Amino acid sequence: MAETRTLQQAVLGEILPHVGRRSAAMAGEARVSSGRRRGTSGGAVAVMSWNALRVPQSVVKRVGTGGCHSPKELRRQMKYILRDEARVAAWSNQIGIDRAFGERGMENVIADWSASWCGAPKRGHTDHIILSFPKGTEAELAEAISREWAQEVFGGDYRDRYRYVAALHCNTDHVHAHVLVDKVGMEDGKFLSISRHSEISYDMMRELHAQIAGEHGLVLNASSRLSRGIMENAPRDTDLQAARKEGREPVVAPLDPESRALREAEIRRHAEGYRQLAQLAGMGLEADTPPDGWMGRIAEGAELAATNLMKGMPVKEGFAEGVDIPAAGADVIGRLIAARETLQAEADTAWSAIQDMAPGAEKVELEQLFAGQAREMGRLLGRDFLADHSSSVSPERDPYRVQGIAGLAARAAEEGNPLVAEADAALGRFRAELARVLAPMEARFEEAGSSIEEVAARFTATHRSEAQLEASRPVDAQERSDWLGLERDLQARARDVFAGLHMDRDLLADLARQDILDAGQCSRLADIATLDKLISDVRQDLRDGDMDQLAAGRIDPLMDRIEDPGLRQAVFSELKAIAAVDAGDDITGRDSEPAATYRTRIEAFERAEERGRDRDDTSGDYGL
Secondary structure (H helix, E strand, O other): OHHHHHHHHHHHOOOOOOOOOOOOOOOOOOOOOOOOOOOOOOHHHHHHHHHHOOOOEOEEEEOOOOOOOOHHHHHHHHHHHHOOOOEEEEEEEOOOOEEEOOHHHHHHHHHHHHHOOOOOOOOOOEEEEEEEOOOOOOHHHHHHHHHHHHHHHHEOOOOOEOOEEEEEEOOOOOOEEEEEEEOEOOOOOOEOOEOOOOOEOHHHHHHHHHHHHHHOOOOOEOOOOHHHOOOOOOOOHHHHHHHHHHOOOOOOOOOOHHHHHHHHHHHHHHHHHHHHHHHHHHHOOOOOOOOOOHHHHHHHHHHHHHHHHHOOOOOOOOOOOOOOOOOOOOOHHHHHHHHHHHHHHHHHHHHHHHHOOOOOHHHHHHHHHHHHHHHHHHHHHOOOOOHHHHOEOOOOOOOOOOOOHHHHHHHHOOOOOOOHHHHHHHHHHHHHHHHHHHHHHHHHHHHOOOOHHHHHHHHOOOOOEHHHHHHOOOOOHHHHHHHHHHHHHHHHHHHHHHHOOOOOHHHHHHHHHHHHHHOOOOOEHHHOHHHHHHHHHHHHHOOOOHHHHHHOOOOHHHOOOOOOHHHHHHHHHHHHHHHOOOOOOOHHHOOOOEHHHHHHHHHHHHHHHHHHHHHHHHHHHHOO
């Protein structure tokens, strides 16, 4: 066992953070560049590093009431941004080139823009965007960044080319630029749309602001609220302004329980990301590097951020204000990328060590743990990091997939599930029976460098990675061809073993329900092996005359046999179809309904049950 611990440490210890056998992969994505034409600048590593160092956030806002519906409103807004007491610079871009802008040219711009307006758009014919900068930013630097940002966003690379006028103001603590944009596209006539799902979105504008600022030596961040541990909804800009005038707190829309649970899960995933970042930054520390250098600060800040998030506090809690902003010349991200390359090399070495192990279930288990950790690290380090290990083989290409077994393995590993013990026992019976069936092929497995135990373990894993599948196959072309044929035979045998596997009905019903929810759009109920197995189990339990009742459209015989109402209807549909098959004919050709129909019904019953629980939980509030 000493060698096993050494290998586990190589894969999961100092090189890669420890992953429990039942931990879930990190599903969320930190916000990174959303397709900026000039490329990315560090991705999630940069975003989370700047969060850990308390780098100021990019601030890009759209004035809620800033859309102009008439030339008169546009004139008023232009005069506002051109007023002398605030303005330090103003420019106009009508044909793709920045030109100086002032009141002398204002009427011509108003006439040109309004001449192309038509209809009465709800938010007006223009948009008013504000680009804000941290305290202490010099006006000249802010102007250069604002000019480049406006040209990048509205100059034609995204959606269409749009005309705009802009002015830089220094009348507040934060220097800021006002950008008034005509929504009528000049090349394709596409109306400007700024929303979460548009090509020009708030996230894209913030990310672009941070990237351009960084190229000018001003470090900004454009991270999501959840990555900073901020769970609650943000107040609306319009109410924020009203609240300031009225001296009250802004109104924040409450979160429903489902949204809160999803956000809590996402914050926990961010916490794990910060812990990984802390380790990555630690790898970037050199022996003679002072602990208060940038890598040390990132490592310390990321660990504190992870701790804060797990305690339900925002990332910023416990940080000193304004002391952790890196100098523009510090090659922080470059050193993190170098640490990433080191991590890649160490991971490759660990994978080679796993492949050198004797064939068996332990080797497959380590491959699975390695793949799971590759997926988690890919969230921080990019999807290309250990890509062959983090991507699972599709069901259509996976020769070790047996419908129902992946679900069984998932339930056996799911802490808190009341079906864990039964699922684990059923999985053990499947593995033992499969090993018995494969026993005559032992010599062939040994010739290929595998074993019965290893093959059985591959079938009982929840998934297989691309790298794992590739490593299991011979390199020689002829041997590989023979092995591919063997894989098909093995899969057929494994399916037969599963078909004869005894399982408790509650477990079987749970698996069948999940497989209906996961079924492809074109799948029929008859294609779902777990449902077919459940139906066979139910048929053996039916009394005389029950099938006649089902054939006549009465579901009563199933009421005490299948608890879930949506699944019960799916079983009812299949049993009616079976009853309609003429005696002596093969029931596999029965008229089976689409699985999608019953996926919808299961989900509808689930929503109705949740609403019922909510009413029960709140009934006391109404004196019921």
